[in-house]
Amino acid sequence: MKQKLGILGGTFNPVHIGHLWMARDALEQLGLARVTFVPCAIPPHKDAPDLASARDRLAMLRAAVRGEPDFAVDDIEIRRGAPSYTVETLTELHRQLPRTDFYFIIGGDSLGELPCWKEINRLAQLCTFVVVTRPGYSLPAAPANVNCAFVHGHSCEVASSD
Numbered sequence: 001m002k003q004k005l006g007i008l009g010g011t012f013n014p015v016h017i018g019h020l021w022m023a024r025d026a027l028e029q030l031g032l033a034r035v036t037f038v039p040c041a042i043p044p045h046k047d048a049p050d051l052a053s054a055r056d057r058l059a060m061l062r063a064a065v066r067g068e069p070d071f072a073v074d075d076i077e078i079r080r081g082a083p084s085y086t087v088e089t090l091t092e093l094h095r096q097l098p099r100t101d102f103y104f105i106i107g108g109d110s111l112g113e114l115p116c117w118k119e120i121n122r123l124a125q126l127c128t129f130v131v132v133t134r135p136g137y138s139l140p141a142a143p144a145n146v147n148c149a150f151v152h153g154h155s156c157e158v159a160s161s162d
Helices: 017-030 054-065 076-080 086-096 108-116 120-126
Strands: 003-010 034-039 071-073 100-107 128-133 148-152
Touching (some): 003 086, 017 034, 017 054, 017 100, 017 148, 034 054, 054 071, 086 120, 108 120
Parallel strands (some): 003 100
16 A cells, blocks of 8 residues: 655745645645655745755754654755756655655645646656645646645645745
């Protein structure tokens, strides 16, 4: 039987309560074994002139999930040190954990950006995207080739696009 593992990637500059709520909502509503937070080394799709160091963002994440047995932090993208592409990360995680189904967690505000992600067709074969919805926000249509699960999220006034 395969394990269901949630992955929540991002810059986490800084990690905030919205990230933790998204992870908890996905974990509980989809019956995930755990959620692993994966901070990127260099964000490929946005300018980040005020990006904290990778070491500091990793430390903030570890502090944020301390005492949460359902959460973990993986520095796979920081160790890679280059711009972080989800398709590369999930390819490596599949190699490391072949008996795992991966659920990549995104906010509803990121759903419309998926067609622009590197190798989205290959990525769509590596994971199910978990789209965390928020009350009061409408979602764009999911790309036809992408398997999505929708999770009802907490109302939160913080978005990754902010």
